[in-house]
Amino acid sequence: MDNDKDTPGATAKTRILVLDDEPIVCKRLKPAFIKAGYEVETFTDSEHALAAFEARDFDIVVTDLKMQGFDGMQFLSRIKEKTPDAGVIVITGFATMETAKESFHKGAFDFIAKPFKLSDILEAVRRLEAQKAGGGAA
Amino acid sequence: MFKLPRILQRRAPHRPEGAEGLRSLFVKFRRILDMNTRVLERMAVMEQALGGDSIFDQAFLDSSVREITSHVHQVVYSLNALCDERYVDLYDRYVEIKNILGDILAGGHGPLASASALPASAIRWDMESLVGARAARLCELRGRLELPAPDGFAVTTTGCARLRAGGGERERAMLAVEREARALDERMPGAALRVEACLAGPEPERGQPRSVAVETDAEGLVAALDRALDELCAQSPRASQSLDAARPTAWVRRTVVAALRGRVRSMAREAVPGVGEALAVDAAPAGDSEALERFLLRRTYPFDLLRSEIRPKALAHKLPDGRTPMTPLSSGLWRGSALLAPEQLGHLAEAGLAAERLFGPPQALAFLVDERGEALFLDAAPMVASVHEAPQAEADDGERLAEALAAARVLARGGLAAQSGVAAGRVVHVDEDARAEDFPPGAIAVARRACPRLTRVLRRAAAMVTEVGTPAGHLATIAREARVPALFGLAGALRAIPQGAEVTVDTASGMVYEGIVEPLLDPAASGAELFPSDPEYVTLRRLLRFIQPLRLTDPQSPEFTPEHCRSFHDIIHFSHERAVEELLHIGKRHRGVGAVHTRRLDLDVAMDLRVLDLEAEARGDGALSGEMAPGDVDSEPFAAFVRGLGRKDMWSDQPVGLGLRDLMRGMGTAGAALSADPRSMSGNLAIVAPGYCNVSLRLGYHFSVLDAYLGTGPNQNSIYFRFVGGLADATRRARRAVLVARVLEALDFAVESQGDLVMGRLRLVDGPDAVRALVRLGELTAFTRQLDMAMTSDSAVDELTQWFLDAARDGDEPQGATAPSTEAP
Numbered sequence: 026m027d028n029d030k031d032t033p034g035a036t037a038k039t040r041i042l043v044l045d046d047e048p049i050v051c052k053r054l055k056p057a058f059i060k061a062g063y064e065v066e067t068f069t070d071s072e073h074a075l076a077a078f079e080a081r082d083f084d085i086v087v088t089d090l091k092m093q094g095f096d097g098m099q100f101l102s103r104i105k106e107k108t109p110d111a112g113v114i115v116i117t118g119f120a121t122m123e124t125a126k127e128s129f130h131k132g133a134f135d136f137i138a139k140p141f142k143l144s145d146i147l148e149a150v151r152r153l154e155a156q157k158a159g160g161g162a163a
Numbered sequence: 164m165f166k167l168p169r170i171l172q173r174r175a176p177h178r179p180e181g182a183e184g185l186r187s188l189f190v191k192f193r194r195i196l197d198m199n200t201r202v203l204e205r206m207a208v209m210e211q212a213l214g215g216d217s218i219f220d221q222a223f224l225d226s227s228v229r230e231i232t233s234h235v236h237q238v239v240y241s242l243n244a245l246c247d248e249r250y251v252d253l254y255d256r257y258v259e260i261k262n263i264l265g266d267i268l269a270g271g272h273g274p275l276a277s278a279s280a281l282p283a284s285a286i287r288w289d290m291e292s293l294v295g296a297r298a299a300r301l302c303e304l305r306g307r308l309e310l311p312a313p314d315g316f317a318v319t320t321t322g323c324a325r326l327r328a329g330g331g332e333r334e335r336a337m338l339a340v341e342r343e344a345r346a347l348d349e350r351m352p353g354a355a356l357r358v359e360a361c362l363a364g365p366e367p368e369r370g371q372p373r374s375v376a377v378e379t380d381a382e383g384l385v386a387a388l389d390r391a392l393d394e395l396c397a398q399s400p401r402a403s404q405s406l407d408a409a410r411p412t413a414w415v416r417r418t419v420v421a422a423l424r425g426r427v428r429s430m431a432r433e434a435v436p437g438v439g440e441a442l443a444v445d446a447a448p449a450g451d452s453e454a455l456e457r458f459l460l461r462r463t464y465p466f467d468l469l470r471s472e473i474r475p476k477a478l479a480h481k482l483p484d485g486r487t488p489m490t491p492l493s494s495g496l497w498r499g500s501a502l503l504a505p506e507q508l509g510h511l512a513e514a515g516l517a518a519e520r521l522f523g524p525p526q527a528l529a530f531l532v533d534e535r536g537e538a539l540f541l542d543a544a545p546m547v548a549s550v551h552e553a554p555q556a557e558a559d560d561g562e563r564l565a566e567a568l569a570a571a572r573v574l575a576r577g578g579l580a581a582q583s584g585v586a587a588g589r590v591v592h593v594d595e596d597a598r599a600e601d602f603p604p605g606a607i608a609v610a611r612r613a614c615p616r617l618t619r620v621l622r623r624a625a626a627m628v629t630e631v632g633t634p635a636g637h638l639a640t641i642a643r644e645a646r647v648p649a650l651f652g653l654a655g656a657l658r659a660i661p662q663g664a665e666v667t668v669d670t671a672s673g674m675v676y677e678g679i680v681e682p683l684l685d686p687a688a689s690g691a692e693l694f695p696s697d698p699e700y701v702t703l704r705r706l707l708r709f710i711q712p713l714r715l716t717d718p719q720s721p722e723f724t725p726e727h728c729r730s731f732h733d734i735i736h737f738s739h740e741r742a743v744e745e746l747l748h749i750g751k752r753h754r755g756v757g758a759v760h761t762r763r764l765d766l767d768v769a770m771d772l773r774v775l776d777l778e779a780e781a782r783g784d785g786a787l788s789g790e791m792a793p794g795d796v797d798s799e800p801f802a803a804f805v806r807g808l809g810r811k812d813m814w815s816d817q818p819v820g821l822g823l824r825d826l827m828r829g830m831g832t833a834g835a836a837l838s839a840d841p842r843s844m845s846g847n848l849a850i851v852a853p854g855y856c857n858v859s860l861r862l863g864y865h866f867s868v869l870d871a872y873l874g875t876g877p878n879q880n881s882i883y884f885r886f887v888g889g890l891a892d893a894t895r896r897a898r899r900a901v902l903v904a905r906v907l908e909a910l911d912f913a914v915e916s917q918g919d920l921v922m923g924r925l926r927l928v929d930g931p932d933a934v935r936a937l938v939r940l941g942e943l944t945a946f947t948r949q950l951d952m953a954m955t956s957d958s959a960v961d962e963l964t965q966w967f968l969d970a971a972r973d974g975d976e977p978q979g980a981t982a983p984s985t986e987a988p
Contacts (some may be wrong), residue, residue: 046218049699054218057691058559060568060672080333091222118222140212143583143671143691 039154040082043067044074044100045116048141054087057143063150074117078104079119083111087146090117090124098127105132111136112153116141181211187529188746188753191245196855198234198241199735200872200879205231206711206732207878207927211634213703214643215583215693216671224702228264231710235731236261242738245965246745247752252725253734254729255410260731267705273668277338279322282346283314283540287708288522291321295361295412297374300543307645308517309622312540314351315416316343320363323392323411326385337385344381344415353381355418360391362399362412373544378418388413414508419539421449421531422483423502429515430525431459435469439681442466442512446502449531456502459652463587463665463679464605464625466512468505472489475499484536498968511538513604515632516625518543520584521646523694543968545696552742564682571667572677575659577652580609580670581613581639583692584648586626587667587679607668609660611653613638614911621647627674630656635877635927637913646695646917650675657969716915719887720915743870746775746850761848765790766805768814768945770862774801777852800871800882801849804933808940812970814945854879862948865899865919869940873933875929880926880933884912884940887920898954899947905964906971910936939971 040062043054045139051067058065066083068074071094078086090097097115104111115128120138128136133157135149187558209227212219239253263273272293286294286302294317305312318326318340323334361374375395379387392411397451399409425446435441442462447455459470476482478489480500484507488500498504503511511530518526522545529542591606599619602608608624610617613632618641621627625647632638632651642649650670660675661667667680671691676683689758693700713732715723718740728734745752749759760780761773774796793805805958807813850857858869863890888896896919903921905974907914911932912923925936946967 045220047222049697050218052697053691053693055691057671060564060691062565064561116218118220118226132683140208140223141218142217144216144673146218 037108038062038064039084039150039151040064041066041087042074042078042083043084043087044069044071044092044097045087046070046092047089050089050116053143054146057147058150061147061150071095071097075103076102078111079107085150086111086113087130087150088113089126090115091119098124098131101128101131101133110157112157114146114149114153116146181401184753185749185759186781187542188245189777190747191241192742192746193781193852194775195245195738196852196872197236198238199739200854200874202234202238202731203872203881203926204233204874204878205234206707207635209703210640210643210707210711213693213700213707214579214581214634214639215371216634221702222697224699225268228268228353228706232261232264235734238735238738240741242742245742250725250738250741253728253738255733256725256728260728260734264706265764267702267709270702273705273709275319277321278319279336280318280343282316282343286317287704288695292363293317293321293412294476295363295414295544296544297359297361298412298414299803300518301414301540303521303544304514304518304528304540308364308521309515310514310517310540311538313416313419314347316347317413317936318388318413318415319932320406320410320412323360323388323413326388327392338949340385340388340415341624344384347417348381348478349416353417356380356387356415357382357418358384358387358391358413358415359410360388360395360413362395363412366390373542374414384415388415394704402794416676419531419533422534422536423447423532424449424452425511425530427511427515427528428460428525429528430546431520434481435459438469439679440684441469442513442515444503444508444511446532448502458501458503458508459509460512462512462587462684462764464513464603464643466605468508471501473499473501483532507532507538509604514540516605520586520625520648521695523692523696527583539771546602547620564685567606567680567682571680574664574666574677575628575653575656575672575675576673577654578650578656578670578673579634580673581600581632581636581649581651582642582647583632583671584626584646585667585669585671585683586648587684588625588665590662590666592657592662593617599623607660607666609656609662611657615913616908616911621645621649626650626670628653628656628660628668630654633877633927633929637911637927680747703807713924717885717920719751719920739870743850747848747859762789763792764849765792766809768810768811772858772860774849774851777850795802796851797850797853798856799849799854799934800937801858801875803937804856804858804869804871804941804944807938807943808945810942810945813942814948842931860944862944865926865947867944869937869944871937873930873932877929880928880930882912882923882925882928882933882936882940884923885921893919894956898957898960899950901960901962902950902967903943903947903952905960906967909968910939942971943967954982 041058043051043065045051048068048069051069055065055067066077068077071092088097088100101113104113113133114135114137115133116137116139117124118139125136134153137145137149184860201921202253205227209843235257239257242250267273269485275293275894276608281294283302283305286298288299288303289298298317301312304310322336322339326333352673356379358377358379359374375391377391377396395411415520423446425444426433428443431443440462441459444458445455454474456474460466460468479487482489483502484504486498488498490498492498515526515528518528525546527544527546528540530538530540532538586607588605588607590609591602593602593608593610595612595614595616597620602620602623605625608627610629611631613629613636615637617638621638621641622645625645626649627642628650635650639649648668648670648671650668665678667676667683669683710731712730713736714729715727715733715737717723724739728737753933755875759775764772764774766772776789778797793802796802813986847860854873856871860867865886868885870883872879874880884907900916900919901922904914904916907923914921914923950963
């Protein structure tokens with residue numbers, strides 16, 4: 026974050042939903058996104074996350090893949106069914122070529138393997154914002 | 164004793180012979196090298212995760228342990244396959260450590276869980292559930308921050324449970340307690356002891372006792388423990404419901420006579436208008452808590468006093484530091500009547516903020532000032548239960564932060580965070596020779612290079628920024644250990660961040676702002692960091708304790724055995740050293756495999772060096788004969804070393820001056836080594852492979868060993884250098900060892916010395932830096948060939964060290980100078 030005038034979130038804030046069943050990931054991503062100028066809600070179970078997504082407008086979704094209940098891949102499908110242009114970034118500690126391919130096939134914008142640097146996820150979010158601002162499909 | 168799997172027991176006799184056997188041995192050796200590199204790399208990734216720059220979860224810890232365990236198993240297996248199962252004991256160590264790691268991943272403490280009592284030096288933050296929060300924090304203040312905190316020992320939750328169980332269990336705990344009490348008495352003789360019993364685990368709720376204290380002497384210690392535990396359990400609702408669940412523990416220390424007692428709060432309860440958050444210090448004379456004095460200070464160096472409430476005193480009143488209000492100070496001012504002098508307040512503020520950096524949330528530190536005027540910290544507790552339970556930077560806070568950042572002027576941006584965090588203060592530029600004593604505590608250090616010699620400066624700094632360096636280096640590890648925010652590799656930092664300026668550094672974002680950006684310093688804005696209170700941090704640190712430390716560094720030591728391996732690092736290092744030794748004795752130990760092919764290296768200096776090319780041997784091309792040029796060897800680390808070795812101005816051709824004593828000594832010790840035939844694999848030999856070399860040299864009566872890996876990134880790069888011996892008397896050999904040690908330190912090696920033995924290790928460095936270090940080692944090898952003879956005085960050490968470093972600085976191009984004469988006067 027810096028004093029550039031075109032800083033993301035400087036005017037209308039981008040809203041981000043984070044879903045990860047590991048509390049540590051939510052605990053750390055939330056303040057990082059807030060510091061970068063975004064509005065954030067975090068969830069550790071997919072049912073509540075989906076309910077929130079259906080009830081409120083989110084610009085970007087960051088989701089884990091392997092979770093209790095319905096997993097991240099199903100969550101991604103449900104989100105895309107409801108809002109096809111939702112921007113989704115997948116984060117996972119079990120990254121394989123197959124899961125990456127499937128994520129992209131289902132419409133994920135990016136696929137990031139854990140552990141990842143904070144700067145990596147912020148960069149992915151900024152690219153996604155830029156793409157959405159440019160009118161491209163997420 | 165661990166038994167070999169049956170499959171191994173059955174298979175042992177088969178051993179391929181001839182060329183196939185030879186190739187098989189080399190393949191096993193290469194496998195040990197490869198696995199070694201992979202373990203070191205994964206180990207580095209795990210350690211760097213402590214810095215908070217990456218997001219990880221339990222799955223990362225599980226997979227890291229799984230991967231490392233598998234590689235270490237392959238190392239142990241390959242070593243035994245290479246050495247005819249001579250190191251089967253190593254399986255025992257491997258299995259033991261593997262089981263410990265499994266226990267830690269499942270939430271356990273490993274072997275420490277069974278200890279009844281632990282000395283302060285063995286206690287770390289992540290043992291809070293074993294020894295209680297107070298002991299864990301005090302020992303971290305003492306060990307990691309080097310703050311004055313009492314020596315002592317903890318009776319663990321296990322020990323307390325045993326004491327209360329009675330019978331043999333109680334006897335066992337009593338023995339452990341008595342042993343630790345005797346050890347404390349040896350470290351710190353005295354009579355009076357203080358027992359502080361508390362419950363392990365979360366901080367007690369408001370209104371509940373944090374601890375129960377009982378004073379005693381050594382004889383009455385166990386009875387005092389019983390009484391303190393009884394009282395604690397009677398007072399605590401948690402303990403009265405279930406003693407097992409409450410997990411009582413006790414901290415035992417010497418009593419101290421206090422002249423004054425007080426508390427530092429790293430963040431005052433209320434912000435100061437126009438300034439923002441402040442730091443508070445309260446103090447009162449011992450036994451007169453009514454006479455409390457309060458001080459509010461800025462949270463950044465030099466911790467300006469913002470407000471104070473001081474009780475009036477007579478001009479002749481003797482203050483706790485032994486002075487009176489009218490005592491003149493070196494500044495020309497009078498001491499004043501405050502209980503705490505300005506420099507004491509500065510030290511307390513610095514300690515409070517260092518504790519906050521280390522533990523995460525703002526801290527309250529209880530302290531006393533003894534009759535000699537020295538402060539001692541007696542307790543540290545978070546001001547909120549957990550930083551994550553503190554109000555998050557939501558809505559208004561987020562808005563305030565965004566506005567502040569938008570308005571702040573950026574002085575510099577970039578670099579990589581070695582340790583995440585935010586700090587603010589005045590900038591002090593430092594160079595590699597900076598003395599820590601001259602560095603103002605709590606200032607922001609800005610330096611050219613992140614070199615290990617800045618370790619003590621870093622420990623005093625609120626944050627460090629360097630132009631050159633990476634999160635993989637040694638100083639980065641120190642930053643993570645002390646949790647000092649560190650931003651390395653920020654190009655142009657010295658120019659962009661001026662000396663004396665007040666700045667705010669946010670290392671996770673790679674930003675340096677002009678002035679103090681208060682909203683950024685608010686702990687609520689820093690939740691993205693990884694804190695010691697996070698379970699993943701605790702688990703990672705516990706795991707690393709059995710993975711990372713390397714204690715077996717000297718292969719000549721009698722303790723260099725499988726049974727002394729205490730970590731996976733010890734195991735892989737032991738295996739590597741023994742594997743190299745096996746290759747050096749391949750002719751004797753593996754008679755069936757036929758001749759080993761080494762080729763003489765065509766060097767333009769007076770030295771016979773033979774090369775064993777593992778790649779060629781594994782391919783079956785080893786029979787190539789004749790000399791080989793340095794360019795023919797496919798090994799980057801070896802090529803770099805040879806480049807330095809061949810630097811002619813480092814070779815002195817002057818005759819050495821020998822005394823009778825030297826000659827007599829030389830006849831007895833070095834003669835046999837020098838007469839060895841290099842073709843027997845016991846002379847100067849380099850074992851090389853792509854990205855690896857091991858060079859054993861007997862040169863000018865000293866032995867040196869270089870073992871180097873160069874991989875695709877800093878985490879794979881590692882250089883080990885060992886130097887010992889010589890022909891001169893012990894004093895001159897020791898002087899040469901000092902020179903070698905100083906040069907290695909200048910090259911950023913971690914160095915251990917003993918007599919004429921010097922061992923240096925350089926890890927986690929960028930490729931170009933590793934290559935530069937290898938060239939320097941080649942030059943050093945040439946330069947020190949017979950240098951012990953010239954070490955006739957301590958001043959010769961200084962002079963020759965300087966000559967070498969100056970010549971080395973000139974780079975690979977010789978400048979026409981030649982090495983100074985090694986002729987002794």
